[in-house]
Amino acid sequence: MVPIARTLKDMGFRLLATRGTAAYLKGKGIQSDTICKVSEGRPHVVDFIKNGDIHLVINTGIGRRSSLDAYHIRRGALMYNIPYTTTIAGAKAVSEAIGALQKEEWQVCPLQEYYAEDAAKDKGTGSKGGGKKKPQAAPSSGPGRKSLKPQGKRKKPGA
Numbered sequence: 001m002v003p004i005a006r007t008l009k010d011m012g013f014r015l016l017a018t019r020g021t022a023a024y025l026k027g028k029g030i031q032s033d034t035i036c037k038v039s040e041g042r043p044h045v046v047d048f049i050k051n052g053d054i055h056l057v058i059n060t061g062i063g064r065r066s067s068l069d070a071y072h073i074r075r076g077a078l079m080y081n082i083p084y085t086t087t088i089a090g091a092k093a094v095s096e097a098i099g100a101l102q103k104e105e106w107q108v109c110p111l112q113e114y115y116a117e118d119a120a121k122d123k124g125t126g127s128k129g130g131g132k133k134k135p136q137a138a139p140s141s142g143p144g145r146k147s148l149k150p151q152g153k154r155k156k157p158g159a
Contacts, residue, residue, distance in 0.1 A: 004095050005028075013056075016034075016035045016053075017032040018035060037066075039068065045069075045073055049077060050076065057083070057084040058085055059073055059084070059085075060086060
């Protein structure tokens with residue numbers, strides 16, 4: 001968890017953690033602000049979600065009390081459209097994806113365009129198969145952003 005927290009902190013995220021996690025991170029040299037678990041009183045993590053102060057939830061808690069808290073956290077994250085992960089592997093993937101989005105802007109491109117480019121390269125060089133372009137995507141909101149939803153009608157299988 002430490003490398004993920006350090007990566008998120010380096011990308012400019014403010015880290016909020018429950019008491020035990022905050023103490024652990026502090027011992028590893030990573031500053032975070034302490035918040036209450038749902039079962040510890042208010043203001044707690046769900047209050048921060050409702051107020052728009054949390055933009056990503058990583059909840060890897062273990063145990064009965066954590067399980068009860070996790071229900072409320074998951075529900076709050078779902079209701080307020082906040083990304084939520086419960087595994088270290090998921091948290092690592094999310095942090096890497098955020099890092100990639102911060103490094104360069106990604107654009108939406110239909111698969112047909114990749115194949116058209118490869119076909120044009122093949123005709124010009126006489127080679128079979130071309131260099132594949134890296135797939136790109138863009139956030140579905142914000143000014144000037146394209147939607148990630150498929151465009152046009154899809155054919156039914158066998159049609």
